[in-house]
Structure formats: structure tokens, C-alpha cells
Amino acid sequence: MSLERILDRIDSDLDPAIARLMELLRIPSISTDRDYKAECQRAADWLVADLASLGVEAEARPTPGHPMVVGHVGEGAPHVLFYGHYDVQPVDPLNLWSREPFDPAIEETADGKVIRGRGSSDDKGQLMTFVEACRAWKAETGEWPCKITFFFEGEEESGSPSLVPFLKENADEFSVPDLALICDTGLFDRDTPAITTMLRGLLGEEVIVTGPKMDLHSGMYGGAAMNPIRALARVIAALHDETGRITVPGFYDGVPEITDEMRAQWDALGFDADAFLGEVGLSQPAGEQGRSALEMVWSRPTCEVNGITGGYTGNGFKTVLPSEARAKISFRLVGTQDPLQIRESFRKMVREMLPEDCDVRFEDHGASPASVMSTADPAFEAAREALSDEWPNDAAFIGSGGSIPIAGYFKSILGLDSLLIGFGREDDLIHSPNEKYDVRSFHKGIRSWARVLDALASVKS
Amino acid sequence: MSLERILDRIDSDLDPAIARLMELLRIPSISTDRDYKAECQRAADWLVADLASLGVEAEARPTPGHPMVVGHVGEGAPHVLFYGHYDVQPVDPLNLWSREPFDPAIEETADGKVIRGRGSSDDKGQLMTFVEACRAWKAETGEWPCKITFFFEGEEESGSPSLVPFLKENADEFSVPDLALICDTGLFDRDTPAITTMLRGLLGEEVIVTGPKMDLHSGMYGGAAMNPIRALARVIAALHDETGRITVPGFYDGVPEITDEMRAQWDALGFDADAFLGEVGLSQPAGEQGRSALEMVWSRPTCEVNGITGGYTGNGFKTVLPSEARAKISFRLVGTQDPLQIRESFRKMVREMLPEDCDVRFEDHGASPASVMSTADPAFEAAREALSDEWPNDAAFIGSGGSIPIAGYFKSILGLDSLLIGFGREDDLIHSPNEKYDVRSFHKGIRSWARVLDALASVKS
Incomplete structure (x- = not known):
């Protein structure tokens, strides 16, 4: 049977596949920092060339931000x-x-070999599991498993500002497919693969509070002049009440309780909250009282301060009374919470809390609602079985x-359901120093996609 | 009379005096930043050489931090x-x-010529008013007005860590003088000179709050993991109550009410609080309710956040849940408030407010009590009259x-009273971008010191 031959080829081609991923990891494609714009273009061009080596005619399509890589190949259904x-x-x-983030290497760890470097897990390594599965399939059979549209974005880590306009402008080109496959999620644990069917939304806001029109000497003005750090701290402190609930008016509108069925399924997973928190040096779930840690991260909304700055932050001490303080604040959203309504309510609350001598402005860093997939599509169960085989x-x-x-x-623009399959692990340190991706995740991830593509071809054809 | 000749010489020597100050201003002697250690040494060496050109044998004496410049000259009393x-x-x-901070220049402004550059007012320009007065006196008369010990510190802007040990080790050398003269304060307004007789103390604390042992992804951990920025914001927000009073337990122990006599003298100055705040874009005194703005800055204690940082503060957005957040917090102290007791009380309050999963450490950035001078010494009235003449x-x-x-x-180490005379103005932007010193302040400052030295010689000899 050809699936076995494809899996064997994946095994024997693993070293060159890792070498290809290393090339991509060496490109510092940091989308949120405008200093790295040319590097994002370089990463897009690399992917176009790599797809071309598979026989896929792909293009790096320009956007007002970073390019979208798009390629079509294959025939038939699905x-x-x-x-x-x-x-x-x-x-x-x-x-x-522990090493240069963009000089990746294979490292031996107690838990096996890992690929260390920024993007190894999020999301270059994951993206390449699918590309490598296609490469092996094509090399072994001379054919494609089905008709495939490749779509690689370059702004996911910076709020995807070009994504919606691009999808809308190219809706004809993208609305054809039966199903979307997304590889940007994780395993449940080392040995348990997962299909993610609930995803939180995200609202990102930057709050810039200004007080005096210039930095002041805290001796000359301290006491008499309003300090914007103090005003901002008051706002942040007020965003949660004593029970951990978020205080933005109307925030919990559209937050559902999970079903009994879902709760039973989650309980069966045997999630170890103590280990989850203990691994990062913590002991207490910090969210709403009366909720489990798993609920807090899978099904409850949050408000977090992702960054704050104001005044003198260098070495030593400077008795400055700053003119400005700013915070980056994000909300994770669930159910049918409306990001735009919450943004308005949040901004109103901040404005009302500030003293008369402070002004505030807001910068918008994206607003997307939560997603809940329907598992009724037989493709979901077929994919689940294929993963279980691996x-x-x-x-x-x-x-x-x-x-x-x-x-x-x-879903909203193309009417398309998504099958979210990924091979990341919780200790991958994504978004942190020393990001890694297990070689096992990469290897079995490629094999998993070969199995899933085979299963989908059976269901949909 | 020789004073008139000395004043004439000060007038005719103004341009070279400014040129000498410019040389000193070009040395970026930022004491709080260890990267500028060699520049601090260079500034000390420049002063030693400049004093030598006056015939003063001075030395840059090493300390664990930056050098102290010390020189003795003259005979007799005072x-x-x-x-x-x-x-x-x-x-x-x-x-x-508007220009490189260490490339000073004379600029024309609506209010007259200014010397623009870091340190022009705080404190290099002020320090040189005294040196130039001595230079003119010596050049014109061939003598010194009295016996003078020059003492220039290089750590005033970074908490003066070496000062107390140095004074104690050299107490014999420094305990001789009748009176200290300090030039690091301001005029009351453009036309009204001042002798500062009450100074606030300063307690500087850096608070470093840690939560998770590494930066986390706010999607993966948000909700369940404690965010140290949120914990720090709660502490900062709690440092003042709704009436603007500081909530650190015992903080107001030793805070006196000013005397009726002092209040009458201050009322007579016609201080314009609206203008004082309006100049920096503010309208409301931000301190304790029921106190005037002048009280808030001259006779009431404060608590200010001088800097805060945590998480991602670069361009764009990063959904990180940070491992650490830190704030630089200072307290201005008055009367007999005890900085060490307040430090202990503050640290205890912070520790008690933090949630279980946060740790905190503190860095000490200095602790000095307030000073109140006795104006009974006839030197105070003599100096006041000399300034009034200028x-x-x-x-x-x-x-x-x-x-x-x-x-x-x-006072505490040498038993010495201080005469605090300076020529800075409130719009000098000290500690801020575009610091300047009026040429008029520099010129009349030099003349003022010649007059004060003349008056002190009459009183004390």
C-alpha cells in the first residue's frame, strides 16, 4: 500500500527535511518589528522557491504589510x-x-533531540511538517494526494492586519476548498495527539497615558504634578476584582459554560494542573475563583498586561516624573464575546478612571472573536483516527x-471549517527565549499529515 | 573698592568663562550609567586642571565609585x-x-540667551559660577577672599554612595570650615534670588516582582498564571489613597506643619500655582487634598514612580506573559521622617500585598533625611543682603x-551649616531633554558669589 511507502520515505528523508527547516529558521522574519521587513520578504521568497522545488507554482503576493505566499496544485477532490x-x-x-535565536541547531536533551531556535515550533517547524509530507507523497507516488491550496501568512504574530482584506479580495480563489487545514497548535501531551476545536479570540490594545507635557524633576514637581504611571497603574489594578473576574462592563456577555459532555471529555484527559503550573514555577491558578486551570486557559476569557513602560528604566536611578506611560493589554475571548464592543467598553472605562490632568490615546493591535469548530463533519473523525494510528x-x-x-x-469570510492539527508541546518555549521543537514532533508530524491526507482522500473523494 | 573692580573683571571675562564651561559640558559624565565611568573620571580631571590654573592644588581622589575632587587654598577666616x-x-x-546633549551651544530665546546642553544648569554651570568668581577675585586682587576648600562630587545624580564613607574617612580635613556653600538650587523667580533653607530628603527603591520563572505565552498560560505586572500595578495603585495621602504605614511620622511665620513669608512671595502647573500642561495639584501646590513641593512628603518596565515594550505587540516587572519608586521626605524606617515599612507593605506566586526583591537607591537650616547664623542675613544687591x-x-x-x-558628619545659593530657573529642564542655563544666571551668578564672599569675609573675619 502506498501510504506505507510514503511513511518509509519520510523516515529516510528526515535529515534533508531538517536541513531545509534550518534554512528557513535562519531567516529572522520578526513581523511586528518594522526593522525586519526585508527578512519577512526573504522568508516568503524562500517558501516560494521551496514549493517550486515540489512542482508547486507559488507566488509571494504583496500586501500593505508582509507578503502572502499562495500556491495551487493537484486535481480532484477533496x-x-x-x-x-x-x-x-x-x-x-x-x-x-542559550544560543543565537536565528542560528538553529539540533540539541540533545533528557527528553530527546530538539531543534532549538526562534520559530522552530511557532510556526516554521509546524508549517514544514505539511510541506514535507507533500514532498514525500509526490516523490513516492508521482501524484498529489488531493487538490491543495498552500497559504502562508507573514503577519500572524502582529495581529494579521492584511489578512481579512486579502481574503476578501481573493475570495473566489480561496472559497473553493472543502476544508482548511491549520498547523499551529499542539499535542495534548507527549503521546496524545489533538485536534483543537475551540480557540480563544484576541483583542489587543495599547494604552498611552500622558500627564505633564514634558518629563519633570520629581523634586521640583513631585507631589503637585500628576504622574501618568500612577494613573495607569490604577487602571490596571482595577481591571480585575478580588475574585479574579474582569471588571470591564459587559465583558462576560457571550461567555458560555462548557457542555457537560465536553467537561466529561476534558476530565478524562487527566490534566495535571499542579504540574502545568509547577513547570513554570507557580502553584496557584491566578484566574477566576472556582474555575479549574484547564477551564481558565481553554474556555474562560482573560485580561493580561503584556508589557508596560514609563519613565526611566535604565541602570541606576533617575528622579524623573514622566510625561508618558504606556501598557500593552490583551484580552483572550471565548464563545460569542464581541471584540469590538469590548474594545469600546474598555476604552470608556479607562477614560472615566483617569484624572483630569491625564490624557489617553489607544492603539489598536487587532480584534478577533473566538472560534468553535463543528466536529460533525466526518473529516474530523477520520483525521482523529489517522492521528491515533501514528x-x-x-x-x-x-x-x-x-x-x-x-x-x-x-469560517466568516470563506464559509470554511478548519481542522486544527499540530505537534507543538507545552515546553516548546514559544514566544520565549530558547524556543525548541522536538525532532520527534517534526518527524511524526510529517508522518501524521501523510496519514491525515490519506484519510481525507478516502472520506471526501 | 576692590569688589567693584572684581565685578568689572567678571563682566569683561564672561566670554572666556562661558568657553570654559562649554569644555566641561562636552564631557558626558553620566554617573548612574556604568558605561560612562571613564567620562566621570575625565570630568574630575578637567576640574583638577581648571583649579590648578587658578593656583589651587587639587586632586581627583579615588572612591569605589567616581572620584571626589578636593582642593584647599587661601588663609585666615572665614x-x-x-x-x-x-x-x-x-x-x-x-x-x-533639539541638539546633541553633550554638544552645548549658546541659543537665543525670547527670554534671552541660554546655554543649552546636559548639565548646563544641574550642576556644572552652577558649580562654575563659584569657580569663576574665585578666578576673578584672584586675578584682580592677587589674593583669595578667604580660606576655601573646594569639594566636587561625581555621584550626586546616582544616590551619592561614596559620599558618607569619604566624609567620614576625611573628617579631619573637612571639619575645619565655618560654613558650607552649596550651589545646586534655584532662583525664586527671574528677578528674585533665594537662599534655600528647607530641603526634602529622598528614599529611592527599586521593586522587582517576579512571577513565572520564564516569559510565557499568554494564550497558553493566560488566566491561569500570575502576571507580575498586574501584581506590581496593584501595589502602585495602593500607595496613595483617594485623598492623595500616602498609605505606607507610619509614613507621616515626623512630618511637621510649617510655622505661621514661614507660611506668611511664603504667602508674600505671590507664588502662582496655576502658572507653575500650566507651564507643564497641567491644571490640578495632584497631591494631598487641602494643601497648596507650594506646600506640596516645599513642605510635604511624596511618593512617585520614576520608572516602570515589564514584558514586551518594543514596536508592535507580543502576547507575552512576563516573568518579571520592575518599578523605580522614590519618596521625598520632610521634617524628621526616618528614611530607614519608611524603607522597612514600605517593603513590608509590598511583600504583604503580593499574591503567593509572586516573589519580590528590592534594590536600594539611597536614603537621606530632609534638612532644615538655621537662619540664626548672621552669615545667612549677610548673604541675603549681598544677593539683594545684585x-x-x-x-x-x-x-x-x-x-x-x-x-x-x-550637618550630621561635620557639624556644618550650609548656605544653599543657586541661580537655576524652573524652566531649566534639568533632568529633562533640552536642559539649559540662562547666560544671565551664569553671569549674575558669578557676580553674586563675589558679593557673597565679600559679605562673608566681613561677617566672619
């Missing part, structure tokens, strides 16, 4: 749209990395605390 | 100790400067919001 992103998170604090444990349908807005856009 | 500091504040944010309006005894801990140390 027609799937595969999505991944080639951009990566910033690397600071650089001093906490890994020690059966695959599970799970939730995810992260936000993959693309799944929501595929 | 014997005064003159203090200034050659270190300067950091220059960030650099983009708000400026359009009579000189006043005033308070100051700033902290000049040296005055407290001179």
Missing part, C-alpha cells in the same frame, strides 16, 4: 486549503537565550487558550 | 567649604532633544522640593 505562518515573535530578552495514544478533541484568528476568518 | 557636583543625569529620551528684587529664604542630601551630611 480540495484542501493548508495554512501556516512564516513570521516569528521578537527574541528579547536576548540575554536569556501516536501511542488516541487523538482527542481539545480546547486551546491561544488565538488563531485565521480559523474564524476562514 | 574658612568655607564649597560644594558642587560634576556628574549629570542620563539624557534619554534622546529624540526629544538682583532686581530682594533675596528670600525659601523651601525646595528637591533633595540635596549633602547638606544633611555636612
Whole structure:
């Protein structure tokens, strides 16, 4: 049977596949920092060339931000749209990395070999599992498993500003497929693969509070002049009440309780909250009282301060009374919470809390609702069985605390369901120093996609 | 009379005096930033050479930090100790400067000529007013006005860590003088000179709150993991109550009400609080309810956040849940408030407010009590009259919001009273971008010191 031959070829081609991924990882495609614009273009061009080596005619299509890589190949049914992103998170604090973030290497660890480097797990390594599965399929059979549209974004880590306009402008080209495949999620645990069926949305806001029109000497003005850091701290402190609930008016409108069925399935996973928190040096779930840690990250909304700055932050001390303080604040959203309504309510609350002598302005860093997939499509069960064949444990349908807005856009703009399959692990340190991807994730990830493509071809053809 | 000849020489020597100051201003002696250590040494060496050109044998004496410049000259009575500091504040944010901070120049403004550059007012320009007065006196008369010990510090802007040990080790050398002269304060207004008789103390604390042991992805952990920015914001928000009072337990122990006599003198100054705040874009005194703005800065204690940082603060957005957040917090102290007791009380309050999963450490950035001078010494009245002769309006005894801990140390270690005379103006932008010193302040400042030295010689000899 050809699937076995394809899997054998994946095994024997693993070293060259890793070498190809290393090339891509060496490109510092940090999308949120405008200093790296040319590097994002370079990553897009690399992918176009790599797809071309498979016989896929792809293009790096310009946008007002970073390019979209698009390629079409194959014939017949099903027609799937595969999505991944080639951009990566910033690397600071650089001093906490054990090696240069963009000089990746294979490292031996107690838990097996890993590929260390920014983007290895999020999302270049994951994206390449699908590309390598296609490469092996084509090399072994001379054919494509089905009709495939490749779609790689370069702005996922910076709020995807070009995505919606691009999908809308090219709706004809993208609305053909039966199903979207997205590789940007994780395993449930080392031996248990997962299909993510619930994703939180994300609202990102930057709050800039200004007080005096210039930095002041705290001796000369301290006491008499309003300090914008103090005003901003008051706002942040007020965003949660004593029970951990978020206080933005109307925030919980559209937040559902999970079904009893889902709760039973989650309980069966045997999630170890103590280990989950203990691994990062914590002991107490910090969210709403009375909720489990798993609920807090999979099915409850959040408000987090992702960054704050104001005044003198260098070495030593400076008795300055600053003119400005700013915070980057994000909300993870669930159910049918409306990001735009929450943005308005949040901004109103901030304005009302500030003293008369402070002004505020807001910068918009994206607003996307949560996604909940329907598992009724037989493709979901077929994919779950295919994954179960590859890994020690059966695959599970799970939730995810992260936000993959693309799944929501595929549904709202293209009417397309998404199958979210990924091989990341919780200790991959994505968004942190020393990001890694297990060689096992990469290898079995490629094999998993070969199995899933085979299963989908059976279901949909 | 020789004073008139000395004043004439000061007038005719103004341009070379400015050129000498410019040389000193070109040395970026930022004491708080260890990258500028060699520049601090260079500034000390420049002062040693400049004093040598006057015939003063001075030395740059090493300390664990930056050098102390010490020189002795002259004979007889009185014997005064003159203090200034050659270190300067950091220059960030650099983009708000209209010129390079260490490339000073004379600029024409609507209010007259100014010397623009970091340190022009705080404190290099002020320090040089005294040196230039001595230079003119010596050049014109061939003698010194009295016995003088020059003492220039290089760590005033970074908490003066070496000062107390140095004074204690050299107490014999420094305990001789009758009176200390300190030039690091301001005029009351453009035409009204001032002798500062009340100075606030300063307690500087850096608070470093840690939560998870690494930066986390806010999607994967958000909700479940404690965010140290949120914990720090809660602490900062709680430091003031709704009436603007500081909530650190015991904080107001030792805070006196000013005397009726002092209040009457201050009322007579006609301080314009609206203009004072309006000039920096504010309208409301932000301190304790029921206190005037002048009280807030001259006679009431404060708590200010001078800097805060945590998480991602670069361009764009990063959904990180940070491992650490830090704030630089300072307290201005008055009366007999005990900085060490307040430090303990503050640290205890912070520790008690933090959630279980946060740790905190503190860095000490100095602790000095307030100073209140006795104006009974006839030197105070003699100096006040000498200043009144130079400026359009009579000189006043005033308070100051700033902290000049040296005055407290001179009292506690050497038993020495300090005469605080300076020529800075409130719009000098010290500690801010575009710092300047009026040429008029520099010129009349030099003349003022010649008059004061003449008056002190009459009183004390």
C-alpha cells in the first residue's frame, strides 16, 4: 500500500527535511518589528522557491504589510486549503537565550533531540511538517494526494492586519476548498495527539497615558504634578476584582459554560494542573475563583498586561516624573464575546478612571472573536483516527487558550471549517527565549499529515 | 573698592568663562550609567586642571565609585567649604532633544540667551559660577577672599554612595570650615534670588516582582498564571489613597506643619500655582487634598514612580506573559521622617500585598533625611543682603522640593551649616531633554558669589 511507502520515505528523508527547516529558521522574519521587513520578504521568497522545488507554482503576493505566499496544485477532490505562518515573535530578552535565536541547531536533551531556535515550533517547524509530507507523497507516488491550496501568512504574530482584506479580495480563489487545514497548535501531551476545536479570540490594545507635557524633576514637581504611571497603574489594578473576574462592563456577555459532555471529555484527559503550573514555577491558578486551570486557559476569557513602560528604566536611578506611560493589554475571548464592543467598553472605562490632568490615546493591535469548530463533519473523525494510528495514544478533541484568528476568518469570510492539527508541546518555549521543537514532533508530524491526507482522500473523494 | 573692580573683571571675562564651561559640558559624565565611568573620571580631571590654573592644588581622589575632587587654598577666616557636583543625569529620551546633549551651544530665546546642553544648569554651570568668581577675585586682587576648600562630587545624580564613607574617612580635613556653600538650587523667580533653607530628603527603591520563572505565552498560560505586572500595578495603585495621602504605614511620622511665620513669608512671595502647573500642561495639584501646590513641593512628603518596565515594550505587540516587572519608586521626605524606617515599612507593605506566586526583591537607591537650616547664623542675613544687591528684587529664604542630601551630611558628619545659593530657573529642564542655563544666571551668578564672599569675609573675619 502506498501510504506505507510514503511513511518509509519520510523516515529516510528526515535529515534533508531538517536541513531545509534550518534554512528557513535562519531567516529572522520578526513581523511586528518594522526593522525586519526585508527578512519577512526573504522568508516568503524562500517558501516560494521551496514549493517550486515540489512542482508547486507559488507566488509571494504583496500586501500593505508582509507578503502572502499562495500556491495551487493537484486535481480532484477533496480540495484542501493548508495554512501556516512564516513570521516569528521578537527574541528579547536576548540575554536569556542559550544560543543565537536565528542560528538553529539540533540539541540533545533528557527528553530527546530538539531543534532549538526562534520559530522552530511557532510556526516554521509546524508549517514544514505539511510541506514535507507533500514532498514525500509526490516523490513516492508521482501524484498529489488531493487538490491543495498552500497559504502562508507573514503577519500572524502582529495581529494579521492584511489578512481579512486579502481574503476578501481573493475570495473566489480561496472559497473553493472543502476544508482548511491549520498547523499551529499542539499535542495534548507527549503521546496524545489533538485536534483543537475551540480557540480563544484576541483583542489587543495599547494604552498611552500622558500627564505633564514634558518629563519633570520629581523634586521640583513631585507631589503637585500628576504622574501618568500612577494613573495607569490604577487602571490596571482595577481591571480585575478580588475574585479574579474582569471588571470591564459587559465583558462576560457571550461567555458560555462548557457542555457537560465536553467537561466529561476534558476530565478524562487527566490534566495535571499542579504540574502545568509547577513547570513554570507557580502553584496557584491566578484566574477566576472556582474555575479549574484547564477551564481558565481553554474556555474562560482573560485580561493580561503584556508589557508596560514609563519613565526611566535604565541602570541606576533617575528622579524623573514622566510625561508618558504606556501598557500593552490583551484580552483572550471565548464563545460569542464581541471584540469590538469590548474594545469600546474598555476604552470608556479607562477614560472615566483617569484624572483630569491625564490624557489617553489607544492603539489598536487587532480584534478577533473566538472560534468553535463543528466536529460533525466526518473529516474530523477520520483525521482523529489517522492521528491515533501514528501516536501511542488516541487523538482527542481539545480546547486551546491561544488565538488563531485565521480559523474564524476562514469560517466568516470563506464559509470554511478548519481542522486544527499540530505537534507543538507545552515546553516548546514559544514566544520565549530558547524556543525548541522536538525532532520527534517534526518527524511524526510529517508522518501524521501523510496519514491525515490519506484519510481525507478516502472520506471526501 | 576692590569688589567693584572684581565685578568689572567678571563682566569683561564672561566670554572666556562661558568657553570654559562649554569644555566641561562636552564631557558626558553620566554617573548612574556604568558605561560612562571613564567620562566621570575625565570630568574630575578637567576640574583638577581648571583649579590648578587658578593656583589651587587639587586632586581627583579615588572612591569605589567616581572620584571626589578636593582642593584647599587661601588663609585666615572665614574658612568655607564649597560644594558642587560634576556628574549629570542620563539624557534619554534622546529624540526629544533639539541638539546633541553633550554638544552645548549658546541659543537665543525670547527670554534671552541660554546655554543649552546636559548639565548646563544641574550642576556644572552652577558649580562654575563659584569657580569663576574665585578666578576673578584672584586675578584682580592677587589674593583669595578667604580660606576655601573646594569639594566636587561625581555621584550626586546616582544616590551619592561614596559620599558618607569619604566624609567620614576625611573628617579631619573637612571639619575645619565655618560654613558650607552649596550651589545646586534655584532662583525664586527671574528677578528674585533665594537662599534655600528647607530641603526634602529622598528614599529611592527599586521593586522587582517576579512571577513565572520564564516569559510565557499568554494564550497558553493566560488566566491561569500570575502576571507580575498586574501584581506590581496593584501595589502602585495602593500607595496613595483617594485623598492623595500616602498609605505606607507610619509614613507621616515626623512630618511637621510649617510655622505661621514661614507660611506668611511664603504667602508674600505671590507664588502662582496655576502658572507653575500650566507651564507643564497641567491644571490640578495632584497631591494631598487641602494643601497648596507650594506646600506640596516645599513642605510635604511624596511618593512617585520614576520608572516602570515589564514584558514586551518594543514596536508592535507580543502576547507575552512576563516573568518579571520592575518599578523605580522614590519618596521625598520632610521634617524628621526616618528614611530607614519608611524603607522597612514600605517593603513590608509590598511583600504583604503580593499574591503567593509572586516573589519580590528590592534594590536600594539611597536614603537621606530632609534638612532644615538655621537662619540664626548672621552669615545667612549677610548673604541675603549681598544677593539683594545684585538682583532686581530682594533675596528670600525659601523651601525646595528637591533633595540635596549633602547638606544633611555636612550637618550630621561635620557639624556644618550650609548656605544653599543657586541661580537655576524652573524652566531649566534639568533632568529633562533640552536642559539649559540662562547666560544671565551664569553671569549674575558669578557676580553674586563675589558679593557673597565679600559679605562673608566681613561677617566672619
